[in-house]
Amino acid sequence: MSPAAPSLLARLADGAVHSGETLAAEFGVSRAAIGKQIARLRAQGWPVEARRGAGYHLPPGWQPLERAAIETAPGYAAAAPESLALLDAVDSTSLYLERGPAPPSGRTRLCIAEHQQAGRGRQGRSWYSAPGASITFSAVRTFDRSPAELGALGLAVGVALCECLASLGLAGIGLKWPNDLLHGGRKLGGILVELRGEAAGATRVTVGVGINYGDPGTDTGTATAGLWSIGGDALPGRSRLAGTLMGAVTGALDEFALRGFGAFRTRWDSFDLLAGRAVRVWTGEGAVDGTARGIADNGALLFEDDHGRRQSLHSAEVTIRARV
Incomplete structure (x- = not known):
């Protein structure tokens, strides 16, 4: 019988190289059973590496999610979410929460997945997350506010994420209005906020959040960055982070919920990557060139065209454009 995938993953993610013989003895199975499970993990998207004559391991930054490490992470218990669904695979963490009931007033429900197959981004784009390569989660909460007042919520979430990573x-x-996290001009992650009247x-x-953790590869032609490339060995483990x-x-x-966007307005300025930059904006009326002038108190982008x-x-x- 093959070893359970989560147990084998945890063993391979400890930074050491493990021989097939050692793994077989540890799990009480044959080396052939270990080989079959390695093949299954690779088919799921886990980049298990093999070193000839040495054994198997996962590259740095590729770690399976663990509930205990998540729930004991700094700040998690103090935030007191009502519940956490930890899934191996899901179409979308946001869709998973939307299929369930709304949480009680003042409480937040969370969902995080190892592998998201049909995640959603802005403008109908997809957000695919391979196993172990990203931190992909969603939160759902009921607000006693109108949709118009909630228009800047995604900006507030972006500020919170940047402050957390900086700490x-x-x-x-930094933040590229309205919902992208960037590092060195490369996309690190994104936020999607969806509203529904109750x-x-x-x-x-x-609120859906997707942040690249390991090597993200390419994102539909967009230059991307991963947290591991920024923090390396100093980065907390994926679950703890x-x-x-x-x-x-x-x-x-x-x-x-208590203070609105006013609590985040000036904090946004510390991470604003567009203010004062030459940009091109696409609206329903087409593309216009100009300069970003920061944001308004309601979270709208202040834009001055070239005229x-x-x-x-x-x-x-x-998009940011080069001045000529």
Whole structure:
């Protein structure tokens, strides 16, 4: 009988190289059974490496999620989420939460998955997360606020994520309005906020977060970065980091419920990667070149086109352009 995949994964992720013979003895199975399970893990997307004459291991940064490490991470318990679903594979962590009931007032439910097969990004884009390569989770909460007041919630979540990563020594991570985390001009992660009206005027909000952890490879042609390339061996383990980030997002939802975007407005400026930059924006009327001038108190992008005309944009695609 083959060893359980989670147990074998945990063994391979400890940084050491393990021979097939040693693994077989440890799990009480044949070397052939170990080989079959290694093949299954590779088929699932885990990059198990083999060193001739030595054995198997996972490359640095590829670690399976562990509930105990998540729930004991700094800030997680203090944030007091109502529940956490930890899944091996799911179509989308946000869809998983949306299929369930709304949480009680003032509480947040979380879902994190090892492998997300049909995640969603802005403008209908997909967010695929291979096993072990990212930290992909969602949070759902019911707010007694109108959808208009919740328009800047994604910006608040971005601030909380950047502050959390900075507190862990991961410097140089900033925010590209409205929902991208970047490092060195490369995309590190994204945020998607979805709203749904509930009874009695309440609004159910689902916040999806996807952050590259290991080597992200390519993202539909976009230059990407991973947390491991930034922090290396100094980075907390993937599960511990995931718990800390989920605690930060839960705390941000609590703070937003009490104080609105005003609690985050000036903090956004510390991470704003667009302010003062030459940009091109795409709206329903086409593409326009100009300069980003920061954000308004409601989270809208302040934009001045090349003819000096100013406007506030609540929804647009933005790219940074080189000045000529």
